[in-house]
Amino acid sequence: MTHSLRTDMRTSYLDRRGTWRDTAGRYALLPLRLFLGVTFVYAGLDKLTDSAFMRAAGPGSLGDTMRAVRGSSAIPALVDLALKNPVGFGYAIALGELAVGIGILLGVLGRLAALGGALISLSLWLTVSWATTPYYYGNDLAYLMAWIPLVLAGTPVFSLDAVLPRRRRRGFGNYR
Numbered sequence: 001m002t003h004s005l006r007t008d009m010r011t012s013y014l015d016r017r018g019t020w021r022d023t024a025g026r027y028a029l030l031p032l033r034l035f036l037g038v039t040f041v042y043a044g045l046d047k048l049t050d051s052a053f054m055r056a057a058g059p060g061s062l063g064d065t066m067r068a069v070r071g072s073s074a075i076p077a078l079v080d081l082a083l084k085n086p087v088g089f090g091y092a093i094a095l096g097e098l099a100v101g102i103g104i105l106l107g108v109l110g111r112l113a114a115l116g117g118a119l120i121s122l123s124l125w126l127t128v129s130w131a132t133t134p135y136y137y138g139n140d141l142a143y144l145m146a147w148i149p150l151v152l153a154g155t156p157v158f159s160l161d162a163v164l165p166r167r168r169r170r171g172f173g174n175y176r
Helices: 020-027 030-049 062-072 076-084 086-106 110-127 139-153 160-170
Strands: none
Touching: 030 086, 030 110, 030 139, 062 076, 062 086, 076 086, 076 110, 086 110, 110 139
């Protein structure tokens, strides 16, 4: 007599649209998306409301920070570009973080928002935190790696990216 365990049976989970694993897989990136979205919105608002940060010089200013990291950054030319107009660069970073955070939270152009977040994290890693040793003490590289799954997968659940194509397929004017 042979006994075996059937592996073809699938137990459905809650919504009956798949197994527990299917459901977990569908929502797996949601905590990462929430964390990165809230963090980038907070970072953008923090920069916009910090009067010391939005200055060309002085304690806590973006200008002084850029001058301090210029010699140790991987791409000094990028730092020089920021030093041409530190206040404008500060506003660009802050508004970029805000746009990325809101975009990823609402799921509006999710892949593009994630790419923007990855590019911001990459630029900060190559300038501000490049000289951090050991490398894993710097958080910008970790943020860069965290954005990559969202660049690849987008925002498929709880997002406008997921809702709008469904509404277009159904049609807006199909009233009978």
